[in-house]
Amino acid sequence: MLLNTKQIMEIIPHRHPFLLVDTIESMIPGKSAVGYKCVTYDEPFFSGHFPDEPVMPGVLQIEACAQVGAVAILSLEENRGKTAYFGAINNARFKRKVVPGDRLRMECEIIKQKGPLGIGKAVATVDGETALTAELTFMIQ
Template identity: 65%
Template sequence: MNRLDIKQIQEIIPHRHPFLLVDYIEDYEPGQYAVGYKCVTYREDFFKGHFPEHPVMPGVLTVEALAQVGAVAILSEEKNKGKTAYFGGIQKCKFRGMVIPGDKIKLETKIIKSKGPVGIGQAAASVDGKVVVSAELTFIVGD
């Protein structure tokens, strides 16, 4: 298994606090897949305004976390080192559950298609084994 800590993740993708939404990568294969985790705490900035009486992580931020994990898979390939992976599209996105403070989100993105700078990742986020978000994410690798 190839594990990455937060500093190693920051060497691959450009995201930083408060927008870096991955705490560590448990395993990855460059250009193939990555599995990461986000440990959600009540101190996240978005909880101040996203239902203060009933804090819920915005679903689009869970999708972004999945995209960041996919970016680790893509940008860890030798040919893509030092580049940026941009969102190209989101297809078949389904929100199936809520993410709340105290949850540990498992983020899995598998690259299912890649041609030139464009590719597609099949992504799923789960909490305690239950899928809370799934989607196909299109990415474009640029300089």
């Protein structure tokens, strides 16, 4: 493990219950990061999504991937203390449900950046099976 939850919170502004990354396994600052979210039944969103069949909402899966990308981009010295905001979500595809007990592995590779704008290629998997792919546009402020 490269970064634990406390260290992640030193880089990005998210806090419980909206911090959706538990650990960062590997990172190349400004280029890419791989992180994990251990999905537990105690997640607040499961009480309503859905009570009889808990499923992690797709938008929260995308947010979790974006947080992994934000760790990578905000780890650069020139971006310390800034926030990475969403600019767009493109080509999002959901391939499987994410449910309690899953360990969501999230990769985000920064594929383009010009000034404060950039694009990250996100892939989330569970046990090697793709759960989500998307392109995430961000703006750093």
